[in-house]
Amino acid sequence: MLAVYFLWGGFISVIDEIEAKKNITLEQLQYLLEGNEADYLKERALAVRRGIYGNEVFIRGLIEFTNYCRNNCYYCGIRRDNQNADRYRLSDEEIMDCCTEGYRLGFRTFVLQGGEDGFYSDEKICHLIKAIKGQFPDCALTLSIGEKSRESYEAFYKAGADRYLLRHETANEVHYRSLHPKNLSLRNRKECLRNLKDIGYQVGAGFMVGSPGQTTKTLYDDLQFLRELNPHMVGIGPFIPQHDTPFANKKAGTVDMTVTLLSIIRLLLPRVLLPATTALGTIDPMGREKGLMAGANVVMPNLSPKRVREKYALYDKKICTGEEAAECIECLKNRVNKIGCSIVCDRGDYR
Numbered sequence: 001m002l003a004v005y006f007l008w009g010g011f012i013s014v015i016d017e018i019e020a021k022k023n024i025t026l027e028q029l030q031y032l033l034e035g036n037e038a039d040y041l042k043e044r045a046l047a048v049r050r051g052i053y054g055n056e057v058f059i060r061g062l063i064e065f066t067n068y069c070r071n072n073c074y075y076c077g078i079r080r081d082n083q084n085a086d087r088y089r090l091s092d093e094e095i096m097d098c099c100t101e102g103y104r105l106g107f108r109t110f111v112l113q114g115g116e117d118g119f120y121s122d123e124k125i126c127h128l129i130k131a132i133k134g135q136f137p138d139c140a141l142t143l144s145i146g147e148k149s150r151e152s153y154e155a156f157y158k159a160g161a162d163r164y165l166l167r168h169e170t171a172n173e174v175h176y177r178s179l180h181p182k183n184l185s186l187r188n189r190k191e192c193l194r195n196l197k198d199i200g201y202q203v204g205a206g207f208m209v210g211s212p213g214q215t216t217k218t219l220y221d222d223l224q225f226l227r228e229l230n231p232h233m234v235g236i237g238p239f240i241p242q243h244d245t246p247f248a249n250k251k252a253g254t255v256d257m258t259v260t261l262l263s264i265i266r267l268l269l270p271r272v273l274l275p276a277t278t279a280l281g282t283i284d285p286m287g288r289e290k291g292l293m294a295g296a297n298v299v300m301p302n303l304s305p306k307r308v309r310e311k312y313a314l315y316d317k318k319i320c321t322g323e324e325a326a327e328c329i330e331c332l333k334n335r336v337n338k339i340g341c342s343i344v345c346d347r348g349d350y351r
Ligand code: SF4
Pocket: 069, 070, 071, 072, 073, 076, 077, 078, 079, 080, 114, 115, 116, 146
């Protein structure tokens, strides 16, 4: 079925209307999530991505430097109460080694990602930032270390951090409560994101697709929040249950729904940096390719040492835990080339 709307003196499809207005209604979202016009949606999202970024795919080197976390998000495999998590912290030297190897392989963006680990004072983080930026001044440095005070974010920015990833997870208050314990609040999460943007970071938000309790309405709230925040990056991937969490028996999100939402986000925020996530590649061997062909333009291979890869188990059956960084990037280059795109070795800034 083709839904048509009367706009600007003519009838156009729902997808053209979303693209033209860079907005979506709840009904239009429902219509697209039902799978209607899926091919045309992907086609338009791909065209928009190509118009801005061509066929270039940006790479970000992910360094998962600690899996300690003081929080207890119900969906997360490294939550505080998971006694089965094998905890680790990388030493500063190990982190620098990851960057050195990443640089050799062509990475010009490093992402320092970890749980909210009290071991890392602001001082320690600033020290790390300065060390990495001192040795690799032509690289962008992204932090993904959770909720902090505005003062901390300012200190990291002053030390040289360029970007910050903080998925909002859901912009719906009731849904947020069902995914997080009481000490965490959506209000604070949003406040953090606004502070980060205000300070001058390139900011990434995002959410899981198919998380327990998610509805079309909560997704609609997510999309409207993203339009309002207008982040530089949006990371979305399917929810995948982790066996040691309260959500162990919940159903995973789907490839189709994730891909549909990637395309919609590309139409709403045409310039946004949009990763085809590892989680998408985990639920479908061709998931990342499907994401890239639906409007995504970033991949984030892992630069963490092989010995800790499996320990950063946010969800089950995560792919690419057995390969060295060099093997990962070779594999990804081939995959990306096969779909007519190419990996570029620069900072991959927002355009
Ligand atoms: S989602 Fe983040 S903040 Fe929540 S438990 Fe996991 S690592 Fe910690």
